Amino acid sequence: SAVISQKPSRDICQRGTSLTIQCQVDSQVTMMFWYRQQPGQSLTLIATANQGSEATYESGFVIDKFPISRPNLTFSTLTVSNMSPEDSSIYLCSVEGGGPRTEAFFGQGTRLTVV
Amino acid sequence: ELKVEQNPLFLSMQEGKNYTIYCNYSTTSDRLYWYRQDPGKSLESLFVLLSNGAVKQEGRLMASLDTKARLSTLHITAAVHDLSATYFCAVDQGNMLTFGGGTRLMVKP
Numbered sequence: 456s457a458v459i460s461q462k463p464s465r466d467i468c469q470r471g472t473s474l475t476i477q478c479q480v481d482s483q484v485t486m487m488f489w490y491r492q493q494p495g496q497s498l499t500l501i502a503t504a505n506q507g508s509e510a511t512y513e514s515g516f517v518i519d520k521f522p523i524s525r526p527n528l529t530f531s532t533l534t535v536s537n538m539s540p541e542d543s544s545i546y547l548c549s550v551e552g553g554g555p556r557t558e559a560f561f562g563q564g565t566r567l568t569v570v
Numbered sequence: 571e572l573k574v575e576q577n578p579l580f581l582s583m584q585e586g587k588n589y590t591i592y593c594n595y596s597t598t599s600d601r602l603y604w605y606r607q608d609p610g611k612s613l614e615s616l617f618v619l620l621s622n623g624a625v626k627q628e629g630r631l632m633a634s635l636d637t638k639a640r641l642s643t644l645h646i647t648a649a650v651h652d653l654s655a656t657y658f659c660a661v662d663q664g665n666m667l668t669f670g671g672g673t674r675l676m677v678k679p
Contacts, residue, residue, distance in 0.1 A: 496671075558618050
């Protein structure tokens with residue numbers, strides 16, 4: 456299994472500002488995933504981050520709003536830019552399990568409130 | 571586009587009762603996951619179902635997968651209050667997961 460440390464665990468931010476969320480994994484992984492969970496909703500994939508290449512964004516998410524870094528095989532960041540109250544959500548990073556994808560592990564999540 | 575539908579979205583049940591949560595998905599996949607989420611917490615992996623006919627059990631929860639029907643079920647036996655949480659199924663489509671809408675389960679004493 457993979458142990459994922461995500462921080463901050465929560466934050467309250469002013470609209471128009473940006474927040475960078477960090478995700479650290481205890482082992483090297485090829486792919487890391489960023490999800491958003493809006494209040495009372497399910498999880499939606501924002502983007503997939505591979506080390507050494509641009510992140511791949513899902514429909515409805517753009518790099519200017521959610522820039523992602525993946526500097527090495529154990530770390531990634533997601534920035535929520537120019538925040539508005541609609542960005543208030545839980546953001547989770549996830550990694551694939553070893554071998555043929557047998558399990559996905561999730562970080563503790565970052566609960567973001569934009570005021 | 572893969573769609574994953576769970577039902578019911580909300581379930582209130584008495585302790586000791588049995589119930590089943592259903593997860594239907596729209597395109598072929600042979601990997602399906604069940605997660606539990608407690609309020610304010612992240613997702614806890616419950617089951618990984620990797621093939622047609624797979625059945626896994628852990629305590630009062632049992633999950634099954636029918637890839638031909640594109641259906642997975644999560645069966646709860648003799649529910650207890652500690653099972654109160656939100657349960658998500660997620661279908662593996664290549665290198666990404668598509669989640670169902672979640673089933674919020676409340677078990678009443």
